[in-house]
Amino acid sequence: MAVSQTPPIPDVEAYVQAAAREAKAASVILARTSTRLKNQALVEAARRIRERQAELQAQNQLDLDAGKEKGLSAAMLDRLALTGKRLEAIAAMLEEVATLPDPVGEITGMTVRPNGMRVGRMRVPPGVIGLIYESRPNVTADAAALCLKSGNACLLRGGSEAIHSNLALARLLQGTLVDCGLPPAAVSFIETTDREAVRVLCRLRGLVDVIIPRGGKSLIETVVELATIPVLKHYDGNCHVYVDEHADPAMAHKICLNAKIQRPGVCNAAETFLIHKAHSGAFLKNLLEELHKHGVEVRGCEKTRALYPAVHPATEADWDTEYLDLIVAVKIVESFDEALEHLGRHSSRHTDAIVTNDYAASQRFLREVDSSSVMVNASTRFSDGGEYGLGAEMGISTDKLHARGPMGLVELTCQKFIVLGDGHIRE
Numbered sequence: 001m002a003v004s005q006t007p008p009i010p011d012v013e014a015y016v017q018a019a020a021r022e023a024k025a026a027s028v029i030l031a032r033t034s035t036r037l038k039n040q041a042l043v044e045a046a047r048r049i050r051e052r053q054a055e056l057q058a059q060n061q062l063d064l065d066a067g068k069e070k071g072l073s074a075a076m077l078d079r080l081a082l083t084g085k086r087l088e089a090i091a092a093m094l095e096e097v098a099t100l101p102d103p104v105g106e107i108t109g110m111t112v113r114p115n116g117m118r119v120g121r122m123r124v125p126p127g128v129i130g131l132i133y134e135s136r137p138n139v140t141a142d143a144a145a146l147c148l149k150s151g152n153a154c155l156l157r158g159g160s161e162a163i164h165s166n167l168a169l170a171r172l173l174q175g176t177l178v179d180c181g182l183p184p185a186a187v188s189f190i191e192t193t194d195r196e197a198v199r200v201l202c203r204l205r206g207l208v209d210v211i212i213p214r215g216g217k218s219l220i221e222t223v224v225e226l227a228t229i230p231v232l233k234h235y236d237g238n239c240h241v242y243v244d245e246h247a248d249p250a251m252a253h254k255i256c257l258n259a260k261i262q263r264p265g266v267c268n269a270a271e272t273f274l275i276h277k278a279h280s281g282a283f284l285k286n287l288l289e290e291l292h293k294h295g296v297e298v299r300g301c302e303k304t305r306a307l308y309p310a311v312h313p314a315t316e317a318d319w320d321t322e323y324l325d326l327i328v329a330v331k332i333v334e335s336f337d338e339a340l341e342h343l344g345r346h347s348s349r350h351t352d353a354i355v356t357n358d359y360a361a362s363q364r365f366l367r368e369v370d371s372s373s374v375m376v377n378a379s380t381r382f383s384d385g386g387e388y389g390l391g392a393e394m395g396i397s398t399d400k401l402h403a404r405g406p407m408g409l410v411e412l413t414c415q416k417f418i419v420l421g422d423g424h425i426r427e
Contacts, residue, residue, distance in 0.1 A: 009192045016200040020128065020155055020207040022185035027127045027153035030186050031104070038149050039098040041180040046094040048172055049141075053087050059168040060137065067161055075265030075325050079135045080162055090141045097145045097391035103410050104151040107418065118420040123413040125151035126209040130201050131394065132157045132223055134215035137165035142385075142392035144173045144187040149391075150412040153186045155208060157201055159215070160193035167191065202226035212407070214395045217322070232407065234372075234398035236322040236348035237267030239380040242274040242339045242365070244356035249283045251377060252355040256287055258379040259353070261294045265324045267396065268351050268383040272319060272329040274339045280307060280332050288330075296326045303332040319346040336361055343369055349398045351375065351383035372398050372405035 009015045030038075049056070060082040067077050103123045110120030129152045133139045140156060147154035158166040170189035177184050190197050202211060202223055210230045213223040217235050224231055241259050243252045259270035275284055280303070288308055291298055299318050300311035311330070318329040319342070333339045343352055353375035354365040362376040373383040373396075383406070385393025390408025397403045403411040 009194065012192060012194050012196040013200045015192070016190060016197050017204065017207070019185075019188050019190060020201075020204045022183075023128045023153040023155045023188040024207050026183040026185040026188075027125070027151075029183055030148065030153055031125050031127075031151045033151065033182065035102040035104075037180065037182065038102070038151075041148060041176055041182055042094045042098040042145055044180060045141075045145075045173055045176040046091040046098075048176055049087055049091040049094070052172060053084060056087060056165070056168050056172070057082055057084070059164040062164040063137075063162050070161075072161065073265075073325060076135060076161075078263065079265045080137070080165070082137055082165055086138060090138055093142065093386060093392045094145050096386075097149050097409070100149065100391050100409060102149060103413050108415075115424060116422065117424045120418055120420075121415040122418045123410070124416055125412070126414050128153045128155055128208045129394070129412065130155045130157070130204070130208040130211045130229075132198055132201065132211065132213045132215070132219065134159035134219060135161050136214075137162045137169060139214060140166045140169040140189070141173070143394055144170075146392055146394055146407075146409060146412055148177075148186060150409045152412055153188065155188045155190065155201065157190040157197055163193055198222070199226055203228050205229050212395050230402075232395065232397045232399060232403055234267070234348070234350055234396050236320075237269070237324075237350045237396075238272070238320060238322045238346065238348035239268060239270045239351045239383070240272045240274060240343060240347060240353070241270045241380060242333075242343075242352070242354045243276055243279050243283070244336065244339075244354055244358060244361055245276040245278045246358035246361060247276070247279065247355040248357055249279065252279070252283065253287055253290070255353070255355055255377070255379050257290060257294070259381055260291070260296060260328050261326065262379070262381050264326050266381075267322070267324075268380050269324070270328065270353075270380050271321065271323050272331065272346070274342060275304075275330060275332050276336075276339070277303075277332055277334055280304075284308070284330075284332075291328065294326070296328055299327065299329045301331040304330050307332075322348065336364075340365075340368055343371075347371055350396060351380045353378060353380050372396060 106123040131143045143154050173187045174184035205228050212232045213220045298311045299314040314329050349371045351373040352371045385406035385408050393406040
């Protein structure tokens with residue numbers, strides 16, 4: 001059985017506090033680091049990812065072997081795997097972030113007051129961003145890249161399932177920082193799977209400026225309960241595809257399949273299909289047959305089961321469930337309004353899509369569906385920072401203050417007012 005590469009830490013609280021202090025010191029340096037140097041480090045990290053692919057995959061295999069022994073689902077193992085294609089995607093992401101505009105120092109909204117004084121806003125990094133996440137080791141690289149470019153230090157605590165993969169990536173990134181003349185603590189990784197580390201990290205007011213949890217609902221609820229510092233979060237990715245009365249059947253078929261089966265274990269995979277009754281015949285029959293071929297368990301409403309008795313019955317809980325697996329709930333709706341009403345009661349406000357050729361319906365869907373991403377004629381799988389041109393993401397926020405949706409470079413900065421005077425005094 002695979003074991004952790006790090007020895008037990010006798011005093012977890014002292015260890016995490018020390019890591020946070022080092023990250024805080026590194027954040028001061030990063031805040032004034034030139035864009036050129038940050039980009040240089042990102043490009044060099046990409047080169048090393050490609051160069052050390054075999055080493056990274058060997059460490060990842062230890063996690064995969066342990067995951068199989070623990071009985072992790074196929075979808076969870078897929079989230080964990082660092083294939084050659086995914087390592088190349090990580091390298092490409094690092095290079096793409098290097099090409100993006102640096103938000104730090106951007107001045108906006110500059111106005112001249114009647115007394116001649118100028119007032120505006122400048123983008124600045126918050127300082128230290130804590131990230132608590134599960135399973136997906138690519139998050140280590142995503143977080144490091146976005147925090148570095150936005151001038152923040154990151155303090156990372158990954159899940160036990162990916163400990164070997166995360167450590168290998170973190171150490172590669174830290175070595176790159178050192179060789180580029182930057183502090184390695186800019187990418188700090190908490191090298192223990194002890195859950196006490198999460199409690200300590202959530203209470204480091206004054207050292208950590210914001211916490212971002214990425215994982216299951218129980219993890220996020222735990223972080224929110226423990227935290228004494230701001231938290232950016234989403235609880236569930238209960239995403240929907242609504243096939244409208246005026247949808248093109250071929251387009252709807254393709255979008256539904258992609259949204260469910262392309263990667264079922266991620267937060268932007270569709271969990272519920274809402275099908276207008278106009279498409280409950282041949283379209284739904286073909287869709288159900290194709291889902292069955294791909295091993296998807298379908299749980300249907302009473303109307304669906306009346307037409308297709310082989311479908312498993314859906315319970316009320318199914319409409320609120322993020323399966324993260326090859327399971328989907330299907331509901332036949334009588335109207336556009338019934339679809340909206342269902343979304344209002346059951347959507348997790350992450351990503352919802354409509355398939356329709358009716359312009360008025362599409363515009364109403366965009367206006368009235370209260371989710372961080374709302375889509376027309378596109379798979380929910382596109383709800384992703386990389387697909388939106390952000391290079392990568394620190395997570396997808398379903399909160400409404402500060403950041404909403406995929407969090408990229410701009411969302412990892414905040415603004416301060418700047419005032420330019422010429423000896424101005426207030427009368």
